Amino acid sequence: MSFVTRRALSTLIPPKVASPQAIGAAPDAVRMQRVVNFYEKLPRGPAPDVKPTGLLGKYQAKHFGKNPTVMPVIHAIIGLLIVGYAQNYYYHLRKYPR
DSSP: OOHHHHHHHTTTSOTTTTSHHHHTOOTTOHHHHHHHHHHHHSOOSSOOOOOOOHHHHHHHHHHHSSSOOSHHHHHHHHHHHHHHHHHHHHHTGGGSOO
16 A cells, blocks of 8 residues: 555544544454554654655745745746737737848
8 A cells, every 4th residue: 555545544533443442342353453453554743745846846836835936927927028029020020120
């Protein structure tokens, strides 16, 4: 079972509920022991931070992560200016050579 699957299933039944003494079942119940063994193997503590991969993931982690910046707005404005100039050149400015 993968680490992510075990972490996702860890919230279904808390460990104290999964103990045979807590539900009043016989301590040697095989089914309950399997549940207890399953939950003993689950990782404890907070989940580790996921490292961003790819160009878009790294950009989002840098500009939208823990310390968000205004750079995506500036990048969008610069991108619009470049696209606008390219369209203006294609439809108007190329007819007037220098």
